[in-house]
Amino acid sequence: MKKKLEYYLALPYRFEVIPAEEGGYVGTVPDLPGCITQGETLTEVIAMIEDAKRVWLETAIEEGIDIPEPVGHDEDYSGKFVVRVPKSLHRELVRKAKEENVSLNQLAMYLLAAGIGRPNAVKK
Known part of the structure; x- marks a missing residue:
């Protein structure tokens, strides 16, 4: 049985x-x-990524493309x-979040993700 869009959106x-x-x-x-x-902004790209994910999934379902489920999902x-x-x-973090018009949580999540993706960004 093929899984529906709602299933993938909930992953x-x-x-x-x-x-x-x-x-x-x-x-x-x-x-x-x-x-x-x-x-242009963190707020905009975070909203747009949800739209991009939805369109990607809808297209894959319509075209019968295998949809990978998230890697490393661990309920622990x-x-x-x-x-x-x-x-x-x-x-300073609160100031930057206000400047970007995002929550402190969104800013922290962005900074942590960027840091993991760019391990050589810190110069010694």
Whole structure:
């Protein structure tokens, strides 16, 4: 039995957002090859990645393409953890989130994802 769009939309596909060379941001869903979008702000690209994922899945279903399920899905991880930071860093993060018109959580998620995707970004 073929799975429906709602099934795939409910799966926890990971997405990545990175700064674009020409400005703005690029968003991808690594488990869905070619699922990519671009936006001027973090808020815009995060919303657009959901649209891109939906269109990618709808097209795959219509054309009978095998849809990969998320890699490494493990229900032992809640997706939540607590990080203590200095007050000055907290203030700067809040300021940057307001500047980008995103929540502090969205900004932190973006920065963590960008850091994992670019391990050599820190210069010694």
